[in-house]
Amino acid sequence: MDAHELGYFTEATSAEVVAGRNKNAESDRLREVMEVITRKLHEAIKEIEPTQEEWFEAIMFLTRTGHMCDDWRQEFILLSDVLGVSMLVDAVNSRRPTGASENTVLGPFHVGDAPEYQMGHNICLDQKGDDMVVRGTVRDVDGNPLEGVKIDVWQANDEGFYDVQQKGIQPDFNLRGVFRTGADGTYWFRAVRPKHYSIPADGPVGDLLRRLGRHPFRPAHLHYIVSKDGYDELTTHIFDPDDEYLHSDAVFGVKQSLIAEFVRVEEPERAKAVGFDGPYWDVEFDFVLAPKAAKAA
Amino acid sequence: MDAHELGYFTEATSAEVVAGRNKNAESDRLREVMEVITRKLHEAIKEIEPTQEEWFEAIMFLTRTGHMCDDWRQEFILLSDVLGVSMLVDAVNSRRPTGASENTVLGPFHVGDAPEYQMGHNICLDQKGDDMVVRGTVRDVDGNPLEGVKIDVWQANDEGFYDVQQKGIQPDFNLRGVFRTGADGTYWFRAVRPKHYSIPADGPVGDLLRRLGRHPFRPAHLHYIVSKDGYDELTTHIFDPDDEYLHSDAVFGVKQSLIAEFVRVEEPERAKAVGFDGPYWDVEFDFVLAPKAAKAA
Numbered sequence: 001m002d003a004h005e006l007g008y009f010t011e012a013t014s015a016e017v018v019a020g021r022n023k024n025a026e027s028d029r030l031r032e033v034m035e036v037i038t039r040k041l042h043e044a045i046k047e048i049e050p051t052q053e054e055w056f057e058a059i060m061f062l063t064r065t066g067h068m069c070d071d072w073r074q075e076f077i078l079l080s081d082v083l084g085v086s087m088l089v090d091a092v093n094s095r096r097p098t099g100a101s102e103n104t105v106l107g108p109f110h111v112g113d114a115p116e117y118q119m120g121h122n123i124c125l126d127q128k129g130d131d132m133v134v135r136g137t138v139r140d141v142d143g144n145p146l147e148g149v150k151i152d153v154w155q156a157n158d159e160g161f162y163d164v165q166q167k168g169i170q171p172d173f174n175l176r177g178v179f180r181t182g183a184d185g186t187y188w189f190r191a192v193r194p195k196h197y198s199i200p201a202d203g204p205v206g207d208l209l210r211r212l213g214r215h216p217f218r219p220a221h222l223h224y225i226v227s228k229d230g231y232d233e234l235t236t237h238i239f240d241p242d243d244e245y246l247h248s249d250a251v252f253g254v255k256q257s258l259i260a261e262f263v264r265v266e267e268p269e270r271a272k273a274v275g276f277d278g279p280y281w282d283v284e285f286d287f288v289l290a291p292k293a294a295k296a297a
Numbered sequence: 298m299d300a301h302e303l304g305y306f307t308e309a310t311s312a313e314v315v316a317g318r319n320k321n322a323e324s325d326r327l328r329e330v331m332e333v334i335t336r337k338l339h340e341a342i343k344e345i346e347p348t349q350e351e352w353f354e355a356i357m358f359l360t361r362t363g364h365m366c367d368d369w370r371q372e373f374i375l376l377s378d379v380l381g382v383s384m385l386v387d388a389v390n391s392r393r394p395t396g397a398s399e400n401t402v403l404g405p406f407h408v409g410d411a412p413e414y415q416m417g418h419n420i421c422l423d424q425k426g427d428d429m430v431v432r433g434t435v436r437d438v439d440g441n442p443l444e445g446v447k448i449d450v451w452q453a454n455d456e457g458f459y460d461v462q463q464k465g466i467q468p469d470f471n472l473r474g475v476f477r478t479g480a481d482g483t484y485w486f487r488a489v490r491p492k493h494y495s496i497p498a499d500g501p502v503g504d505l506l507r508r509l510g511r512h513p514f515r516p517a518h519l520h521y522i523v524s525k526d527g528y529d530e531l532t533t534h535i536f537d538p539d540d541e542y543l544h545s546d547a548v549f550g551v552k553q554s555l556i557a558e559f560v561r562v563e564e565p566e567r568a569k570a571v572g573f574d575g576p577y578w579d580v581e582f583d584f585v586l587a588p589k590a591a592k593a594a
Contacts, residue, residue, distance in 0.1 A: 009381060009549035011388040018381035018549065024510025033351070034509060036344050038380055044337040045385045048330055055377070055386045062373045066363005076359045080352070083335055084306060084315035088342045089352045091308040212331060213321025252306035252315065 015042040061204055068203040074108065078205045081105070081251040082214075096232060099141050100290035104236050104253045107223060109162040110154060114176040120275070121179075122190035125171040129158030129192025131280035132262075137185045138226060138287045145185025146289060152178050152225040153189065160197030190274065193262065193281050194220040196245050209250070216250050219243035224287075231289035238285050260285045312339040361501040371405065375502045378402070378548040379511075393529060396438050397587035401533050401550045404520060406459040407451060411473040417572070418476075419487035422468040426455030426489025428577035429559075434482045435523060435584045442482025443586060449475050449522040450486065457494030487571065490559065490578050491517040493542050506547070513547050516540035521584070528586035535582050557582045 009017045019038045025031035050058070068075035080086045086105050094103035117123070138149045154176040156162050163174040181187050201209065201216040209216050220240040227233045237253060238260040239246060246254060263282045265271060271280055306314045316335045322328035347355070365372035377383045383402050391400035414420070435446045451473040453459050460471040478484045498506065498513040506513050517537040524530045534550060535557040536543060543551060560579045562568065568577055 008544075008551050008553055009384050010552075011385065011392075014381050014385050014388070014549075021511050021545065022509045026508050026510070030508060033345055033347070036341050040337045040341040040344075041380060041382060042385055044333050045382060045389065047333045047337075049389045050330070050386055052386065052390060054330070055383075059371070059373045059377065062359070063363055063366045063371070066360055066366060066373075069360045069363060074356070074360070076356045076363075080356065083338060084311050085338060085342060086352075087306050088308065088311050088339055089347055089349065091311070092342065092346045093349060095308075211323045211327060212319045213323065214318050247305075248318065252311075254305050255307075256305055 015039040064204040073200065075203050075205055078199060082205055082209060084252045087252045096290045097141060099288055101234050101236060101287045102255050102257050103234060104255060104258060105251060106235050109164055110223065111164065111176065114152060114154065114173055114178055116178040119179060119188055120190065121177060123175050123177040124192045125174045131276045132191050132193045132283060133188060133274050133280060134191060134222065134283045135188035136284055136286040138181050138289060139185055141288055141290060146228055147181055147183045147185060149181040149226060149228045150178060151187050153222060155191060155194045155222045156197050158192055158195055160195045194222060194240065196220045196243050199250050217245040218249050218251060219245040219254065226287050226289065228289060230292055232292050234287060234289060312336040358501055365500040370497065372500050372502055375496060379502055379506060381549045384549045393587045394438060396585055398531050398533060398584045399552050399554050400531060401552060401555060402548060403532050406461055407520065408461065408473065411449060411451065411470055411475055413475040416476060416485055417487065418474060420472050420474040421489045422471045428573045429488050429490045429580060430485060430571050430577060431488060431519065431580045432485035433581055433583040435478050435586060436482055438585055438587055443525055444478055444480045444482060446478040446523060446525045447475060448484050450519060452488060452491045452519045453494050455489055455492055457492045491519060491537065493517045493540050496547050514542040515548060516542040516546050516551065523584050523586065525586060527589055529589050531584060531586060
């Protein structure tokens with residue numbers, strides 16, 4: 001049916017009438033996307049039946065969210081994060097064969113030019129926090145160790161801030177580094193145990209969380225991008241199982257398979273062997289990369 | 298199930314996990330609204346399966362839309378208008394018994410303090426355009442004429458602009474006025490035949506319309522708010538049936554029942570009787586007000 005046959009807008013035909021106007025869209029994809037957006041938006045309105053005042057409140061919320069965005073703050077991404085949209089978009093783009101490591105959100109704090117270090121290097125440049133060793137093996141889905149895998153890691157410090165959030169307070173590139181697996185597929189580096197932190201809560205998204213009775217915290221985690229030619233790039237976190245916010249991550253990034261173990265090592269010999277003077281946390285976490293072509297449909 | 302029982306976020310449980318966090322929302326209504334918004338948003342993502350690049354394009358579109366908003370421009374309302382959301386919100390809030398006049402969108406150009414005139418007054422203060430008489434009767438749903446009904450009318454001029462869009466060019470309160478029906482329920486006033494016009498198309502919403510192959514025009518119309526104590530306030534338009542955009546109003550405001558007739562009157566005696574020197578357009582349009590309590594569920 002064309003727009004004319006459908007007739008004028010009515011409550012019953014609203015979404016079809018609106019989407020029917022897009023016949024001459026610049027691409028099929030744009031027309032399809034707008035058809036779904038229009039249909040779901042109209043379904044939501046019909047189910048919610050907002051008053052004019054509620055509709056206007058939504059308009060003003062979106063307006064405040066837009067006004068909060070600048071070169072340093074992206075409040076719409078934050079909104080996407082706290083509504084689980086960012087994680088869902090990640091999920092639909094990261095379906096992998098069983099056994100392969102799972103993705104989670106990239107987050108806003110990755111930098112592209114972190115220094116590459118020799119295995120074992122301590123990426124904590126200011127000696128603040130509890131010493132930690134992170135180590136593991138990267139394998140393919142058949143269990144073969146993978147050599148030369150690029151491991152790009154970054155994390156918040158002992159107070160819950162990334163270096164880029166504390167320019168001049170933390171050293172540049174604090175708690176970031178790139179490592180490569182050896183012939184046996186293993187990697188290891190030294191850092192400090194990360195802490196949970198709050199997403200920016202001083203804008204409209206923070207206001208929404210408060211009105212919903214939700215907190216703004218992310219449980220402690222380390223970020224990884226694990227990559228090798230011919231394999232599906234893995235963007236993920238590993239999480240601290242003891243964090244009080246593990247079950248209520250403000251951005252829904254936690255997956256069961258990404259929860260690590262943090263084991264306290266007290267033995268002086270073991271500490272000495274990894275270059276620490278006292279007790280430290282030992283975290284062992286392995287990754288499995290899916291071949292590039294093997295993405296599930 | 299509480300958030301813990303549902304477990305961590307997965308593609309399958311995404312909307313339930315997110316909405317499950319809102320147990321302590323400040324009101325039941327906010328929790329219900331957010332549940333629907335979250336569910337429909339996640340349904341849309343699952344159906345669209347946006348790439349990361351498409352998701353980011355949507356984020357940037359919303360950001361540009363927010364940045365376009367200021368004290369004089371409300372780009373999110375414009376977005377709501379062109380997606381049929383404003384009309385749908387109007388529809389769910391304006392269900393009336395059969396026979397009562399239908400609502401349509403208020404639009405952004407109403408002013409609250411237009412002057413009240415005697416019947417027959419010409420609201421066109423600058424004599425530009427084709428003379429027009431508008432007249433009719435206001436009745437209740439049983440057909441009884443209603444006395445003392447307030448008729449608040451406003452319209453664009455012969456070039457498609459409202460007075461508030463052309464301060465200093467049009468006289469203040471040009472093409473606006475308030476009238477009251479007499480004992481027989483009738484009203485009449487003089488004005489000029491309105492023209493179609495473009496909604497603001499120099500922002501992200503205009504860009505979207507172009508990408509969708511849609512034009513930004515609204516067909517020629519007159520605005521009314523018709524009100525009397527004890528009756529459901531009627532906010533509506535009447536439309537010019539000959540307008541080329543009648544079937545493709547950019548904001549979906551047209552309803553079949555709101556299309557008027559514009560009859561050319563050539564007889565000098567009739568023109569003289571209404572105070573015009575030459576031919577004019579005669580528009581007769583009646584309204585039926587629903588009693589306040591009679592809104593359909």
